[in-house]
Amino acid sequence: MQTVTISLNSIDKVKAFVNTVTKFDSDFDLISGRYVIDAKSIMGIFSLDLSKPIDLTIHSDNEMEKIMSALEPYIVK
Numbered sequence: 001m002q003t004v005t006i007s008l009n010s011i012d013k014v015k016a017f018v019n020t021v022t023k024f025d026s027d028f029d030l031i032s033g034r035y036v037i038d039a040k041s042i043m044g045i046f047s048l049d050l051s052k053p054i055d056l057t058i059h060s061d062n063e064m065e066k067i068m069s070a071l072e073p074y075i076v077k
Contacts (some may be wrong), residue, residue, distance in 0.1 A: 001058065002057070002060075002068075004075050006054055006056045014050070018041075021040055024070075026059055028040060028058055030048065030055070030057075031054065033049075056071070
């Protein structure tokens with residue numbers, strides 16, 4: 001399990017992000033304040049405040065390298 005901070009500040013970015021995470025069998029949770037949303041749920045993501053960076057928790061052991069490279073465009077550095 002690993003947590004990274006991501007930014008989804010446009011509708012196109014949200015759509016691309018959901019398409020990216022659905023390619024993996026792992027579970028992804030977005031955490032914004034006290035809300036925890038399934039990152040594969042586009043409707044759930046739009047219920048969050050997207051003006052600020054969001055924490056993404058990745059529940060995976062075997063695909064972490066592939067996942068991190070796929071998520072590179074969304075990660076806040």
